[in-house]
Amino acid sequence: MSGYGIVPEYIWEFIMPSVISVANLNKTYASGFQALKNINLDIRRGEIFALLGPNGAGKTTLISIICGLVNPSSGTVLADGHDIIRNYRQARSKIGLVPQELTTDAFETVWATVSFSRGLFGKPPNPAHIEKTLRALSLWNKKDNKLITLSGGMKRRVLIAKALSHEPQILFLDEPTAGVDVSLRKEMWQVVRSLRDTGVTIILTTHYIEEAEEMADRVGVINNGEIILVEEKNVLMHKLGKKQLKLQLAQPLASIPPCLAVYQLTLTPEGDELVYTYDTQRQHNDITALFSDLNQAGIRFIDLKTTQTSLEEIFVKLVRKPS
Ligand SMILES: Nc1ncnc2c1ncn2[C@@H]1O[C@H](COP(=O)(O)OP(=O)(O)O)[C@@H](O)[C@H]1O
Ligand SMILES: [Mg+2]
Structure with a gap:
């Protein structure tokens, strides 16, 4: 359901192409450090958006606010029309997050850990969805394996499966390929593309220009807490x-x-x-x-x-x- 009950979802998607809408967003941490300065950003339904910026630019802060993990100091964020503070639960249910820091419970099985994540969102079990997700991520034949037995690439795919377990329409990937080798990076890019083909909107952060160039439909450049440019990747390449x-x-x-x-x-x-x-x-x-x-x-x-x-x-x- 959209945020405006009387409007059918398909019309809502037509009149409201932005799936995430950030307006006048500021964040000053308790230390007094201003990590985000008046961010305005709209993410289009179905796109792959790369938020590109050097370390410390504010990427994790921005997506942590959108995902409801960090409180904004001022400004608003709508996720599929739902205010992330006033309508936290609805907003959060639309979003999946693959965090920058990888943590998994080593002795759980793939199936258990992904199913458990779904439960955290208060969604009833849906084994068919979990199966579909695991198959899409080439993890189906590992479903009964303990996480500790998986390769680095498989663990990353489990984290994506967890993030998709509650059927979100929007997937955030915070530095999905930081510190991984070239072949694993290429594998991740392939996984992300195939997810987009299923209709999920993807926002990834990266400090690798190559990643933005390879993956994104649009690129936003963030530096010192400010968005300094948002552009279609092709237009950006064409213009500059x-x-x-x-x-x-x-x-x-x-x-x-x-x-x-x-x-x-x-x-x-x-x-x-x-x-x-x-x-x-x-x-x-x-x-x-x-x-x-x-x-x-x-x-x-x-x-x-x-x-x-x-x-x-x-x-x-x-x-x-x-x-
Ligand atoms: N909890 C915090 N308290 C104070 N400063 C923070 C906190 N978290 C992040 N920062 C600072 O905010 C800036 C942006 O951090 P971050 O959003 O993690 O950047 P990025 O993800 O782009 O590397 C950095 O200077 C970082 O040191
Ligand atoms: Mg970060």
């Missing part, structure tokens, strides 16, 4: 991800011939290198045309190289402290 083609000239040029003006080239002060900047989504035709026009203008080059701004560089630029 520039490629440069550098042409080392056979003969230095005094200036760029007017016939090449459309390319907005730049010339190094020495006049020996032409630089063409283009966005990564652009067609290669432009480069073919440039080469042809250079040829026509009688400009020869002896070497060329291309460089690309990745999300990595974009991120470093964004979070760099103003000097």
Whole structure:
């Protein structure tokens, strides 16, 4: 049920695409440290949203507030229309959380620990759902194993199964691949994608740019408790991800011939290198045309190289402290 009883769920989803809505959220810890500064953020139903930021940026604080584990100092959070404080139980029932710190009861079986998690939400047993979840996470044949016997990757998948045990629509993963090896990271990415395909909205935090670049539909960058940018990943790459083609000239040029003006080239002060900047989504035709026009203008080059701004560089630029 939605937060507004008379509106059917399917209409609610249509008029209310945000599944999480954070408004004017602030958090100052008892120590006096302000960990979150006026956060405004909307998460769209069905997306994978990556909250990207360096250690200490406030990622865990933000998702702990949304999940009801930490009290906000001011501001509001709605989870599927339910206020996380006034309607705590309804809001919390919509959310699954895979915490940053991994703790499991080593001597429980997979089946018992996942079923128990469901009970914590006051939901009646639903073995069919637990089975479906375990199968989706490739844990079905381990259901009777004690956790202590499982590999690191399987333990992580058990934590996801626990978080999904009460059938939440929204799944938070706090640093799902921090400190894991490359193959396990790839496995986790696959698991997360397949969960999204089942309709679950996914919010993951990460300090790995590669993870955001690989996984996210949208990326929010957080630094020093502030959201400094929220953007479709592709748009972000398109807007900020520039490629440069550098042409080392056979003969230095005094200036760029007017016939090449459309390319907005730049010339190094020495006049020996032409630089063409283009966005990564652009067609290669432009480069073919440039080469042809250079040829026509009688400009020869002896070497060329291309460089690309990745999300990595974009991120470093964004979070760099103003000097
Ligand atoms: N309980 C707390 N009391 C005081 N400061 C805290 C507490 N928890 C976190 N912080 C501080 O808040 C900032 C953000 O922490 P956190 O949300 O864990 O960041 P992240 O998850 O992005 O690494 C850090 O500077 C951290 O030291
Ligand atoms: Mg954290």
